[in-house]
Amino acid sequence: MTKKVFWGVLAAASAVAGFASADTLDDVKARGKLICGTSTGLAGFSAPDANGRYEGFDVAYCRALAGAIFGDPEAVDFKPLTTTNRFSALSAGEVDVLARNTTWTLTRDVDLKNTFIGVNYYDGQGFMVPKELGVTSARELDGATVCIQTGTTTELNLADFFRANNISYEPVPIETNAEAQQQYLAGACDVYTTDASGLAATRASFEAPGDHVILPEIISKEPLGPLVRQGDDHWADIASWTLNALIAAEELGVTSANIDELSESTENPEIARLLGTEGNLGEMLGLSQDWAANAIKAEGNYGEIFEKYIGEGTPIGLARGLNAQWTEGGLLYAPPFR
Amino acid sequence: MEVKPYVRTAMLDGKPAPVTSSGPAGWLKKNLFDGPWNTAATLVALVVVFLLLSHLLPWVFQSVWNAENLAECREIIDATWGPEHSGACWAVIHDRYLQLIYGFYPWDFLWRPNLTFAMMLVAIAPVLFTQLPRKMLIFSCLFPFIGAWLLWGGSIWQPVMVLAGFGIGAAAFRYLAKVNRILSIAAAIVLPVIWWVFVMETVVHGLHAVIPLGLEPVQSNQFGGFMVSIIIGLTAITCSLPLGIMLALGRQTELFIVRTFSVGFIEFIRGVPLITLLFVASTLLNYFMPPGTNFDLIVRVIIMATLFSSAYIAEVVRGGLAALPKGQYEAADSLGLDYWQAQQLIIMPQALKIAIPGIVSTFIGLFKDTTLVSIIGILDPIGLSNAIRADSAWNGIYWELFAFIGFVFFIFCFSMSRYSMYLERKLNTGHR
């Protein structure tokens, strides 16, 4: 008897939580808030500050998306997810979009029924070793002990790399970046491998960053991007074009500083279309006319976000590299807004 | 020859014990230096204690409480005690203690968890200390609703209407009991469920539209730190008590099917690690619900923790039932009480009294086990310590956070275990 009452109360409690239906945009609008899945803490990409406000490169994308939908970049809740429950949280509708430095792979896209909506950071797996070991290439790492952050594609890449080069290694799987850093610094492993951005961020936080080198080999392609559930193309379009808007804004020279000025008077028809002063792109997406302007206002364009959280001016200190605009030799190439 | 017996007629005064067996010296000899083995053990123990303290105390006390980040901490330590010294950097605790306690609960609303905690102490008091007036138990029953409302916020009508469900059940039971007892029990179960699942939502909306009383809602992903440990631990143990009692009774009953299910459930839950159940909460529970249902992660964890502890509570209660003399059951039967009356009036009051220390230690275990939720991404103290270490200001800090978390857990659990020992002593004086 008590059991049934218990379930009843639970059902009542859960009724508050809401339901996910086929059209995510309607759900999000009805809720008044976007729910965005992020990592539990990765310096530069997403980490809560002392006031509990999430900040970082991935987080900024979610704020932009919230801006595009509601015109209010703060209308977003963040849900920290682990590598294990991120996909199931997305498919169960717990989060509307997952921006958690997730590598775009075929399996994840097809077999796990997700839709990747683009790439917000082109990464690759690298190695970091202490300078005193005198290692200059990853091929010299025969017999080394390698710290890996577990639960990612890194384990598979690592196994592939050492197998392809026919050398042996001893893997030390570690749960979090902080833990891995401690083990590496104490010498419990010779090498630390993870995405190159993570390596740079980790090295930047060392007491003596100069004592450690990042080896030249990048052993994998790691296109990191936000993703949504498969089966709601409309929602995927919104998420994907918001990312494109941020990238296009940088290409077109639209920044959070000059956006108000530009939306009032611009000669460039593409900027006008992007900012909604011309055409009806917003309407097509089911959003307001100034959706892209709101997205850009949230934290700036792609370049501004990059510089603010992970660029060379930050402790993370990443160079643009592959993540420069295509006009500057990078891979960022937003489709045209027309 | 006359033998003259010597008989002392006056009583002698007691003499003080020899110096070696009284006073501090005597105590020392008896307790520390009684024979070569004992002396050796004492010396070894002293060396161990000295080594531990000589390393630990300077670290703990020659430390920094005020600094912005780890680098500054290290500079201050270098400047004050020299580069060789390794002192703790408690500044991280000073900087983040609110976060470690409340997680990301909005700073403006901290009075809400504080008030809830204070009310919790009042609500628990009559359960823990029997000498307090019984009327306080009414407040204990209301507390879960008040507490949940304070923490999560939202319309006040939500908890009131959930309570109203219980009211409906009680009313149905009372009035229909005159008509038909079985019907009344069925109605007492079915009506509230119908109310909660189908009717309540509308009523709450309606009432809220008319009288908008409420608190600013707080999402549960803003909960964290020790608050989350306490919420999960306490809710789960409270919810698991009725479930555990039912399971214990189910295990004892002669009804074969009921017994099989109870045993199966208890053995299954006790046979798997809590972490697998938490994985179920974090990844699978949505699969078991109707499509589209979406639970809050903390609610899901509370559900699994409840199921987990109910199996352990069931075993504790079973121990209490087994400890009751058979005469009690027979006496209840001979009075003509039926099963439920006997349980309610005779068996359970005694069995639960015996089981309380066990229940408390189950709670301590569950409270400690709440740290496992960090593995599924809830920011409990350990999860938060990882998040804090991901912040560039405190990147590389280690021992201080864990020492603090360990210390707080120790205070909580130690005081609870002392309480349970006090109870055990109190109960031992009774009949048994």
Add this chain to the structure above:
Amino acid sequence: MAIASDPPKGGFQLSQLIYDTRYRSMTIQVATLIGVLALVFWLGANVTENLAELGKPIDFGFLGEPAGYDINQRLIEYDNQDIHARAAFVGLLNTLLVAFLGCILATVVGVLVGVLRLSHNWIVAKIMTVYVECFRNVPVLLWIVLAMAIMIEALPQPRDFRGDDPAASMLFDAFAFTNRGVYIPEPLFSRSLGDFSFFGIFDISIDLIAILAVLAAGIFTAKKIGAQADQIQNQTGIRPKTWPKTAGVILVPLLAILAILGFHLGYPALKGFNFDGGTHLRNSLIALWLALSFYTAAFIAEIVRGGIMAISKGQSEAAAALGLRPNRIMRLVVLPQALRIIIPPLISQYLNLTKNSSLAIAVGYMDLTGTLMGITLNQSGRELECVMLTMLIYLAISLCISGAFNIYNQRVKLKER
């Protein structure tokens, strides 16, 4: 509870199902059965529907695909081209290994501490109390993480062993304590008999089997000699000296087989990045093992203390009156009796330890949780299958342990007449 009531006249009425105690238990049981079946069916239907919607029907096929990841700690051969099922098996063996080692150490430490807590030496008793309280009242996850951190920070890294004037050196040139783990000499056989493949799943060294067989035969013969000596003692009252014979039958064949197999020790030596040769006990294993053991030992100590204190004082006084010394009183009189009280809660502590070993993930020890419910789950995305399978395996382990100990418990139980 059964109340005799006259059978009602006028045939069966529906209300009898509820009011008649003869039928009521049936009604309740059927109702429960229907309720539980409905619940199970409801859950199952939900799962099917949800999975169909996701397009991910339950399928254990992924277990047969190559795992693609490496596992450092393994008891059987494994490389990254082996299938997920084998990776899970490696994890299972690792779970069993740490649980087995943990139970042994926890028992030893627990019994020692439990006895020492009752010591007359004030300071020893107090230290043990502090130990028990510290370990019992702090979450085991913290202890595991701390044990790992202490190992990593306190022990030298392999690099420190290098150079002319190394910062660290090996113990007896045979043991190396590093923060990657402990390297100890390994037994090697220069004329090895090779391995015996067990259904192609794992290999067992025939050398080991041979040695164990010889040892078992030796011990069996020694027992025979002992029994013979007992017989002689019973007949003549004089016990012949047996130890030279006993030692002979055990040691001589053992040494002989070792010599035949060409037994020698392989010492670890620094080579490249790491020590090479010898047996490597990884620090994740050691940290997990120590943390679990000392945590569980604190509980066992309390159980042991409770068991000893439950033995009436008259027992130890009677033993003292017989002239037994204190440690013999403990060993011969108190402990055997206390054991009967100690064993049931001890079993549940063993179960707890085994279940707590699933926290290995915190230190990167690849147990069942780390392989099947960790990397395999992440790589394949099959949450339902992985988690369910993991739960079933843990359940099976738990039931086996409690089953085995319950049988033992039945045997040592006081035969009450």
